[in-house]
Every structure is written in C-alpha cells, then in structure tokens.
Amino acid sequence: IVKASSFVAGTVSQYACQRRTTLNNYNKKFTDAFDILAENYEFRENEVSSLAFMRATSVMKCLPFTVVRMKDLEGLPCMGVRSNLLLYVQEIIEEGESSRVKDVLTDERYQSFKLFISVFGVGLKTSEKWYRMGFRTLEEVRADKTLKLSRMQKPGFLHYEDLVSCVSKGEADAVSLIVNNTVRTFLPDALVTITGGFRRGKKIGHDVDFLITSPGLQEEEEILHKVIDLWEKQGLLLYYDLVPSTFEQAKLPSRKVDAFDHFQKCFLILKLHQQRVDTSSSSTLKESDKAEVKDWKAIRVDLVVSPFEQYAYALLGWTGSRSSNLNNMIFLKAKSEEEIFAHLGLDYIDPWERNA
Ligand code: TTP
Ligand code: MN
Ligand code: MN
Ligand code: MN
Secondary structure, three states: OOOHHHOOHHHOOOOHHHOOEOOOOOOHHHHHHHHHHHHHHHHOOOHHHHHHHHHHHHHHHOOOOOOOOHHHHOOOOOOOOOOOHHHHHHHHHHHOOOHHHHHHHHOHHHHHHHHHHOOOOOOHHHHHHHHHOOOOOHHHHHHOOOOOOOOOHHHHHHOHHHHHOOEEHHHHHHHHHHHHHHHHHHOOOOEEEEOHHHHOOOOEEOOEEEEEEOOOOOOOOOHHHHHHHHHHHOOOEEEEEEEOOOHHHHOOOOOOEOOOOOOEEEEEEEEEEOOOOOHHHHHOOOHHHHOOOOOEEEEEEEEEEOOHHHHHHHHHHHHOOOOOOOOOEOOOOOOOHHHHHHHOOOOOOOHHHEOO
C-alpha cells in the first residue's frame, strides 16, 4: 500500500481506459456510497449527476491507498469541485458513513426500482411504469394477472432466485466446458475465450461472457444458430435472444464506430446441471422425493461471435469494464489488444487492471 503523501494525484489519468484499476479497492466505503447515489440519480433521470458519481467511483477505485482526509483528493480528476460530491466524502471521513446515503437506501422509489431492475428484462422504463401503477414489491407485480410481461421478463420471473444469486467461478468454469464442447462440435478449430468480469479476475459475476472466433470463420457462418439448436434439443435452453451482426455498416473505412458492439451475439439463459456432491443423502431419498430436488441452476450467458480479423477488438470490448472501455475507436488492423492500445498511442493496460 502506497502512502497518500507520496502519491502524485496529477499522475492519475482523466481517462478510465488509462487508469490501472485492479479489484483491490481501498476506498469501498466511498465508492459504495457513490454507486448508490449514482443509481438513485439514474432512477430519477438525472443523468448528469449520475455520471458524475460514476466517474468519481471509477477514479477512487484506482487509488493505491485509503482516503482519510480531504487533502488526499486534491488534484484528482472527476472529483467534482462544483458538485456536492466532496460533501459526501467529508461526511464519510468524519462520520464513517453518510446519512444522506442512508436516506436513499430507505427511499421508497429507490427500493422499488432496485427490486424491479433486479428482474431480467426489466429496465428503467418498466420500473417507472410499475411504480406509477402503485407496485412496490415483486409479489405485487407477480400477483397482477392483467400485466403483460415481455418475452424476457417471463423467464426473468420464472428463474428469479437463480438469476439474482451470483455466478461463481466454479459455475463459470462448468458453463465454459459446455460452451467449448458445443462450439467445437461444429467448429473444431474455434477459439472460445471467457470475457467480461471473469477475465478481469472477478470471482463472481451476474453472467458468464464468451467470445467465439475461428481462423476460417465465414461471416455468414451459422455457429450461434447451431449451438442454440443443439442446446434446445438437449433441453438446456431456458431463453435466448439472437442479435445479428451490424458489422457491414461499421466496417466502412475510417468511420468512427462503437467498435465493440456490432458483432453477432446471443443473450441466453442456460440450464446448468449441478453435480450432486453429497451422494449418500440423495440415495436415501425415496423415488418420489427425488423428482422434487432441483439439481440445476439458471445461468445468464452471453455469446459473442467475431470474425477472426476483429478478434482483438471484440476481446477488448467484451472484457470491459464498461467504464474502462475505450470509445469512438477507429478500426485499424490489430492482432492483439496490445496493438490496439499502441495504435491509439496509449499505454497497455492488462485485463485485471481494467476494473475502472
Ligand atoms: P457485462 O456482462 O454486462 O458486465 P461484466 O462482465 O463486466 O460484469 P458482471 O459480473 O456484472 O457480468 O458486460 C461485459 C462487457 O461486455 C462489458 O464490460 C461491456 C461489454 N458489453 C458490450 O459491449 N455491449 C453490450 O451490449 C453488453 C451487454 C456488454
Ligand atoms: Mn459479465
Ligand atoms: Mn453487468
Ligand atoms: Mn454479459
């Protein structure tokens, strides 16, 4: 741990993609508070304030020491001299917590929105609608049989408990095995890489993200269709949404694009069968009881397919974090993530340092 006094605030980049941010957060007390405030502003459609607090969180996460006095923040980017942000920091330094943040946590609108968006397929728009309709709990929403749930929200409610419980590294590895085996059935030389939070070193996630490519991959290749068809036949598919590639438009020479988000992809919910660790107890069950035991868990999985030449861009984009991501990139030939950073004249940042 670095001492605050020997740390040069001026060396902290104003760009999240250039700040080495590991999962070792010395300022969780502050960043947890900022996250809550940012979210509350988002629920109240105050995007400017929400973004200000998200940026402050991102900056504080990269500090190699715990902030203990206001002076520690001097010279740091995004610490919002104009906003009320510093008042929160002061309150947390002095009191150990913020009363205003505690107020937010007990706020009816905040609590309801938090619950509603925890359902797969529910965003701000639906939350707003349900809140206006007078709903405050998921039980109330479930009980209203006149409500029309979307194609996403139905499995969202059906598998709610599984989906809100985080995905462990072990579960991610088990899913990884299934994805690898299935993809290789159709594309023997496929490269299947785990991306997202797990590639950045996280031990838990809300889903498991994969990037698929292959040297001979044709753009019209039906790999995702084939994978989905097989899983459907095997009874492993609880939900899927196949999004076609918008790659052709993005490929136009030197056009600025969101380089990350135009690949063919599939958002899905997979039925992960869990090995029963304790075989002795299950064998003592009566046959009729055995059927009652749920031996699987619904897991959110994202599959992305990129052409081989765009693999490095897809890998960088789908590794995240969202805050660490570079935007407005121009497509240049790049074989690796290192080359992309070099093209942009930036220092290379390793995946586990991209947790901004
Ligand atoms: P997520 O899976 O949403 O986030 P995460 O893996 O960082 O964290 P979590 O543990 O909550 O799952 O997205 C993974 C990365 O993919 C994200 O950092 C940015 C990128 N991404 C896109 O580019 N476009 C998209 O539509 C989505 C959903 C993600
Ligand atoms: Mn993820
Ligand atoms: Mn996420
Ligand atoms: Mn994801």
